[in-house]
Amino acid sequence: MLERWYGDKRDLVKWSVLIETAKKYNIKNLLWVVFYRDKSPELEIVHKEVRKHFKDIHQIKQLGNNVGIKIDVFEDEKWERKNRSAYIEMVLKRIGDAKKSKLLVFLDPDTGLGKKLEHVKKDELKKIFTKMQMRKGNCLVFYQHAQRVDKWKEKTRANFEAEIDKHWIVSNPSKDYSSIANDVIFFIVTKR
Numbered sequence: 001m002l003e004r005w006y007g008d009k010r011d012l013v014k015w016s017v018l019i020e021t022a023k024k025y026n027i028k029n030l031l032w033v034v035f036y037r038d039k040s041p042e043l044e045i046v047h048k049e050v051r052k053h054f055k056d057i058h059q060i061k062q063l064g065n066n067v068g069i070k071i072d073v074f075e076d077e078k079w080e081r082k083n084r085s086a087y088i089e090m091v092l093k094r095i096g097d098a099k100k101s102k103l104l105v106f107l108d109p110d111t112g113l114g115k116k117l118e119h120v121k122k123d124e125l126k127k128i129f130t131k132m133q134m135r136k137g138n139c140l141v142f143y144q145h146a147q148r149v150d151k152w153k154e155k156t157r158a159n160f161e162a163e164i165d166k167h168w169i170v171s172n173p174s175k176d177y178s179s180i181a182n183d184v185i186f187f188i189v190t191k192r
Contacts, residue, residue, distance in 0.1 A: 102137035112144030
């Protein structure tokens, strides 16, 4: 996720989907796994308090307070390049630490599932998903940005479902947000 894009219309949709999903499944704890790629140098000229108000990802915790959901923002610079496996291990530990309550884990890469730095890789998704299976009632939400291929939504869903155990079901949000952001989709994974 690039800082310059944080807080755009996709984020309005993103957090609407997350709140809707948490309420639907009666989940009070949300772990936002941020794959944060850079601090945008062009934003350095913006007054630091203005920048903090509009671009500080930790401000989202107030939204959680407003709707009765604890939002835990998980980010660490270790996720990039050579320390990526350490980042995923830290995510797995955080999921494992939430032993007594249902948890919604939101994986928020820049563009979704894939092989590049800005993606969540298939093996990483499998590790995270396997760790979450340990507790009934957990929910995984995955963000996917549009791809430049025909029928990208259908192809991406098929690729995503191929990584998920058959005892789980993949669904989409109950509301259609395409009038606001038609270039993103969300996959919501719950137990069958």
